[in-house]
Amino acid sequence: MANINLTTTEKTEVSETAISGGIVLAVILIVLILIVYGTLYFWKKDLTDKTKAMQTQYNTDLESFKKGDSKIVLDFRNRLDIAKSLIVERNIPVLTFSELENRIIAGVSINSYSYDSTKNQIVVTCVADSFKIVAEQIANFKKDSVYFGGITTGETKYNQNKKIEIPIGVEIK
Amino acid sequence: MLKVKILIFPLSIVFAIWLLIWSIVPDWNEIQAKKTQKADLEKKLSTLNSKNTKVSQLLNEINSNEQDRDLVYTFIPNGVKEEEIIDTLNFLASNESNLFVYNLSVPLLNKYSNPSLLKNNLSTTVEVNFGIVGSYENIKLFLGKVATLKRYNNVNSLKIEKEKNIQIGTEKSDSLNASGVLSFNYFIDDGSTFNYEDPLFSEKGMLGMGTISDIRQKTSTEIMNLQIGAGGKSNPFAL
Numbered sequence: 001m002a003n004i005n006l007t008t009t010e011k012t013e014v015s016e017t018a019i020s021g022g023i024v025l026a027v028i029l030i031v032l033i034l035i036v037y038g039t040l041y042f043w044k045k046d047l048t049d050k051t052k053a054m055q056t057q058y059n060t061d062l063e064s065f066k067k068g069d070s071k072i073v074l075d076f077r078n079r080l081d082i083a084k085s086l087i088v089e090r091n092i093p094v095l096t097f098s099e100l101e102n103r104i105i106a107g108v109s110i111n112s113y114s115y116d117s118t119k120n121q122i123v124v125t126c127v128a129d130s131f132k133i134v135a136e137q138i139a140n141f142k143k144d145s146v147y148f149g150g151i152t153t154g155e156t157k158y159n160q161n162k163k164i165e166i167p168i169g170v171e172i173k
Numbered sequence: 174m175l176k177v178k179i180l181i182f183p184l185s186i187v188f189a190i191w192l193l194i195w196s197i198v199p200d201w202n203e204i205q206a207k208k209t210q211k212a213d214l215e216k217k218l219s220t221l222n223s224k225n226t227k228v229s230q231l232l233n234e235i236n237s238n239e240q241d242r243d244l245v246y247t248f249i250p251n252g253v254k255e256e257e258i259i260d261t262l263n264f265l266a267s268n269e270s271n272l273f274v275y276n277l278s279v280p281l282l283n284k285y286s287n288p289s290l291l292k293n294n295l296s297t298t299v300e301v302n303f304g305i306v307g308s309y310e311n312i313k314l315f316l317g318k319v320a321t322l323k324r325y326n327n328v329n330s331l332k333i334e335k336e337k338n339i340q341i342g343t344e345k346s347d348s349l350n351a352s353g354v355l356s357f358n359y360f361i362d363d364g365s366t367f368n369y370e371d372p373l374f375s376e377k378g379m380l381g382m383g384t385i386s387d388i389r390q391k392t393s394t395e396i397m398n399l400q401i402g403a404g405g406k407s408n409p410f411a412l
Contacts, residue, residue, distance in 0.1 A: 019178045026185030033189045033197070040200040047207040054214040061221050066367055070224070070374065073231045076242075077373050077380050079249045079360060082296045083325065084384045086249075086358060087391060091328045094316035112334035115353075117327070 091117045096172060099147045100124070105140050107133045111165060123169045127159065134166050141168060149173045224374040231373070231380060241385045247323050247396055248388050249360050253299045255279040258357055261322070261397040266305050270315035276304030276352065295366060298356040300329065305351050306336055312351045319355065323392045329354040 093115040104110065104126070111125040128134045134156065141151045154167035235242050250257075259277050266272040279301050305315065312333065319326060331353035372378055 019182075022182035023178060026182045029189050030185050033192050037192060037197055037200075040197060040204065044200055044204050044207065047204060047211060051207055051211050051214060054211065054218065058214055058218055058221065061218070061225075062369070065221060065225060065228075066369065068228075069232050070228045071367060073228050073235065073380075074367065074371060074373060075360075075362065076235050076245065077231075078295050078366070079245050080381045080384045082358070082360075083245065083248055083388055084381065086325050086327075087384070087387055089327075090320075090325075090391075092320045093328050093331050094313060094320050097313050097316075112332070114333075115328065115331040117329045 091115075091120075093122065093172075096122060096147050096170075099145060103140050103143075103145075103148070105133070105137055108137045111159075120172050121169055122172060123154075123167055125165055125167045127163045127165050129163060131156070131164060134164055137166075138168065141170060145173075147173055223376070224369075227374050227376065227378060231378070234380060234382070241382070241389075244323065244385060244388055244392075248325050248392070249296060249358055250324065251360050251362055253279065253357070253359055255299075256399055257324070257396060258299075258301055260399045261324075262301070262303060262319070262355075264397050265318045265322075265394065266303075266315050269318060270307065270311045272305040272307035272311050272315055274303070274305050276302055278302045296358050296360050298327075298358050301326075301355045301357060303351075303353060303355060306348055307351075308347055309349055312349055316351075318394045321391065321393045322396065323394060324396050325358045327356045327358075329356050 096115075100110075100113075100122075107130075108126050108128045111127050113122060113124050115122045126134070126137055128137060138151065138153060141148065149171035151171075152169035154169070156164055156166040159165050258279055262277055263274055266274045279299060305312065307315075316328075316331075319328075331351065333349050333351045336348035336350045373380070
C-alpha cells in the first residue's frame with residue numbers, strides 16, 4: 001500500500017506568506033491610486049481656480065478695452081473711411097458756373113438755372129431774340145468740355161417780353 | 174479570517190480599477206480640457222494685450238497733430254448741430270457774400286429714423302433748405318465758400334432764377350433768387366458698431382491718415398464758433 005503524506009504545515013506557511021505579500025501589494029496599490037487621485041484632485045482644483053481667475057481678468061480687460069481708447073480710435077478710423085468716400089462723391093455745381101459763363105454766347109441770357117444731384121444735370125432756361133441765336137447757343141453747349149456732357153433741349157416758347165425761351169439740359173461729367 | 178485575507182488583494186484590484194474608471198480617468202480628461210481652456214485664455218489675454226498696445230500707438234498717432242484731429246471731427250461731427258449749420262450759412266451769406274437770407278431751415282424730423290437717408294451704418298445726413306437773394310457774383314461767392322466748408326456738405330439741388338417777388342430794401346434789378354437743398358453729414362455713435370475683431374487692432378492696422386490731407390486740400394472755409402449771449406428773462410415774451 002502506498003504511503004500518503006497528509007501533512008499540510010509547510011504549504012500553509014507558504015500560502016500565508018503569499019497572502020501577506022498580496023495584502024502589502026494591495027495596500028501599496030491603493031495608496032498609489034489614492035496619491036494619484038489626490039494629486040489629480042488638487043491639480044484640477046488649482047487649474048479650475050486659475051482658469052476662473054484668468055476668465056474674470058479677461059472679461060474685465062475686454063470690457064475696459066471696448067469702453068476705453070479703442071472706441072476713440074475705431075471711431076476716428078470710421079470717420080476717415082466715411083470722409084474718404086464722401087470727399088470723392090461731393091457735388092459742387094458752382095464749378096460749372098465758370099464753364100457756363102464761357103458757353104453763353106452774345107445775345108443770350110439765362111432766365112433760370114436748376115441743378116439736381118439725382119440726375120447729375122443742370123437745366124438752364126436761355127432767352128434769346130431769334131431762333132438763329134438759339135441754334136448757335138445749342139451748338140456752343142455741344143462743344144467738348146471738361147464739365148459738360150450730353151445736351152438735351154426742350155420746347156421753345158415766346159415769353160411775355162416777346163423773346164424766345166428754351167430749356168437746355170446739360171449733363172455734368 | 175484567512176478567506177478575508179485572500180479576498181483583500183482582488184478586492185483592492187477591483188477598487189483600484191473602479192477608482193481609475195470612475196474618478197481618475199474623468200478627472201484626467203477634465204484636467205486636459207482645463208489645460209486647453211487655460212492655454213486659450215492665455216492666448217486671448219496675450220492678444221488683448223497686443224490690441225491694447227496697438228490702440229495706445231494709434232491714439233498717440235491721432236493726438237500727435239491736434240489740428241488734423243480736429244479737422245476730422247469738424248468734417249464729420251457728432252450729431253446734427255443745427256445751430257452750427259444755421260450760424261455758419263447765415264454768416265457766409267450775409268457777412269461774407271452780402272446776400273439777403275430769407276430761408277435757412279433744418280427740419281426737425283429725425284432723419285436717423287429714415288433708412289433711405291443713411292449713407293452707411295455710421296453716418297447719415299440732414300437736409301438743409303436755404304433761400305438767398307443777391308447778385309450772381311455774390312451767389313457764386315457764397316456757393317464757393319459752402320463748397321469748401323470744413324464740415325462736409327453736398328448740394329442736393331439748386332435753383333437760381335431772376336428775382337421776382339421778394340421785397341428787400343436794397344433790391345437791385347440784377348438780383349437773383351437762389352434756393353436749394355444742402356445735405357450735411359454727421360456721425361452716428363450708438364455704440365453698436367464696435368467690432369473687437371476689427372483689422373485696425375491687428376499688428377498691421379492703419380488709420381488711413383492720408384485722407385486728412387485730402388480734406389485739408391478741399392476745404393478752407395471755417396465753421397463758425399457760435400457765441401451764446403446772456404440768457405434769462407423775467408418775461409420770455411418780451412423782446
